[in-house]
Amino acid sequence: MIRLEEINKVFYKKNKEIQALKNVSLKIGKGEIFGIIGYSGSGKSTLVRTINLLERPTSGSIFLSEEEITRYSDKQLIPFRRKIGMIFQHFNLLSSQTVFANIAFPLTLTGMPKAQIAQRVNELLSLIDLSEKSEDYPASLSGGQKQRVAIARALASDPEILLCDEATSALDPQTTRSILSLLKRINRELGITIVLITHQMEVVRAICQRVAVISQGEIIETNETEALFQHAQSPITNELLNPSPFID
Amino acid sequence: MSEATFWLLMKGTWETIAMTFSSGFFSFFLGLPLGILLFLTRDRQLLANRSVNRTVAFFVNIFRSIPFIILIVWMIPFTRALVGTSIGMNAAIVPLSIGAAPFVARLVENCLLEIPYGIIEAARSMGATTMQIVRKVLIPEALPALINSASLTLITLVGYSAMGGAVGAGGLGHIGYQYGYVGYDAFIMNMVLILLIGLVFGIQFLGDRLSKKVDHRK
Numbered sequence: 001m002i003r004l005e006e007i008n009k010v011f012y013k014k015n016k017e018i019q020a021l022k023n024v025s026l027k028i029g030k031g032e033i034f035g036i037i038g039y040s041g042s043g044k045s046t047l048v049r050t051i052n053l054l055e056r057p058t059s060g061s062i063f064l065s066e067e068e069i070t071r072y073s074d075k076q077l078i079p080f081r082r083k084i085g086m087i088f089q090h091f092n093l094l095s096s097q098t099v100f101a102n103i104a105f106p107l108t109l110t111g112m113p114k115a116q117i118a119q120r121v122n123e124l125l126s127l128i129d130l131s132e133k134s135e136d137y138p139a140s141l142s143g144g145q146k147q148r149v150a151i152a153r154a155l156a157s158d159p160e161i162l163l164c165d166e167a168t169s170a171l172d173p174q175t176t177r178s179i180l181s182l183l184k185r186i187n188r189e190l191g192i193t194i195v196l197i198t199h200q201m202e203v204v205r206a207i208c209q210r211v212a213v214i215s216q217g218e219i220i221e222t223n224e225t226e227a228l229f230q231h232a233q234s235p236i237t238n239e240l241l242n243p244s245p246f247i248d
Numbered sequence: 249m250s251e252a253t254f255w256l257l258m259k260g261t262w263e264t265i266a267m268t269f270s271s272g273f274f275s276f277f278l279g280l281p282l283g284i285l286l287f288l289t290r291d292r293q294l295l296a297n298r299s300v301n302r303t304v305a306f307f308v309n310i311f312r313s314i315p316f317i318i319l320i321v322w323m324i325p326f327t328r329a330l331v332g333t334s335i336g337m338n339a340a341i342v343p344l345s346i347g348a349a350p351f352v353a354r355l356v357e358n359c360l361l362e363i364p365y366g367i368i369e370a371a372r373s374m375g376a377t378t379m380q381i382v383r384k385v386l387i388p389e390a391l392p393a394l395i396n397s398a399s400l401t402l403i404t405l406v407g408y409s410a411m412g413g414a415v416g417a418g419g420l421g422h423i424g425y426q427y428g429y430v431g432y433d434a435f436i437m438n439m440v441l442i443l444l445i446g447l448v449f450g451i452q453f454l455g456d457r458l459s460k461k462v463d464h465r466k
Contacts, residue, residue: 138464
């Protein structure tokens with residue numbers, strides 16, 4: 001479904017070269033829930049953004065269902081981006097639009113007829129169980145509700161892939177659980193492939209089938225979630241598994 | 249107050265309002281696209297392009313540094329070519345619009361900078377084109393701030409138009425100058441002041457109300 005080959009990404013900040021990703025290769029299967037875990041600054045956010053080319057890699061190729069999307073221009077990418085939904089840590093909803101209009105947003109971009117949009121949005125509102133908030137503005141919603149609206153928006157154009165960028169990091173444990181179970185349900189019922197990046201081990205453990213550990217721009221370990229928990233190979237993975245909150 | 253004075257002040261008020269609002273309209277007509285261009289061509293933005301950004305910023309800064317009273321005189325040949333005369337209300341609208349447009353461009357750029365980058369990124373991830381992002385994300389999200397900028401611009405233009413009165417632009421500025429300063433009629437001068445203050449308060453009040461009405465951030 002998703003294949004990354006030898007991805008490198010170099011940033012220049014004040015003429016200093018920063019290598020955000022080093023020779024990253026990954027294969028993610030159709031219908032999988034795949035986790036990428038790492039500390040902040042490890043390059044995981046950059047990595048997830050290369051999948052829909054919000055960040056273009058400096059070198060390397062990305063294949064979606066055997067189509068090499070790294071060869072396309074931004075304009076040619078638009079139909080591919082529509083097949084990849086994305087949700088974010090800070091939700092990124094339009095503050096000036098109602099819940100309904102936020103979910104409808106990706107559909108209005110394609111010029112879908114209004115009646116059809118309304119039908120689709122209402123379906124999604126009942127999927128996320130927020131039909132009664134349809135005409136409210138995001139400012140009046142709780143964090144968990146905002147993320148559910150963001151999920152509905154990401155699903156509006158029937159994507160094959162859902163990218164989650166620290167989607168639960170701004171939420172409390174209870175809300176995190178409800179968002180994760182919604183993601184799991186979406187994966188099961190709609191067969192959508194989910195790529196989830198996080199620094200929270202418990203998130204990976206709760207829903208990911210496989211997981212890659214990233215550190216300083218390199219994938220240092222990839223394994224089935226249970227296997228990773230039982231015998232982690234690298235010291236960084238061990239540290240992520242057993243975080244020590246003590247300060248000297 | 250004699251009837252003649254009353255109608256004189258009414259006519260002046262109307263001219264000031266007409267000048268302020270029509271040059272406000274034209275300055276946004278010019279300044280809004282310029283401000284959007286300044287924003288989009290900044291580093292790491294959608295159309296990041298250092299040379300375009302610097303060129304636009306250069307001209308914006310030049311026009312912002314010309315004192316308005318000098319801009320009016322300097323632009324006379326251009327104004328005459330455009331509206332056929334360099335005296336009166338229609339003639340004043342030309343330098344007023346050109347003078348305020350770069351100011352508007354900077355205000356618009358600042359309004360757009362307040363939008364969290366993540367919202368633009370989310371729109372890109374949904375396959376929005378740059379034009380769709382401008383129309384459906386940037387302008388609606390910045391609307392409350394843009395309305396505040398419009399009030400600020402209109403109030404600045406009330407002041408500018410009064411300055412233009414000194415060179416034949418008409419309006420309250422002209423009356424204040426002619427009857428107040430040249431003729432030393434304290435009553436007319438004070439009436440002009442009161443009317444100008446009322447106009448500024450009115451614009452601020454309506455602007456604040458409108459801005460609050462379209463703001464759904466809290």
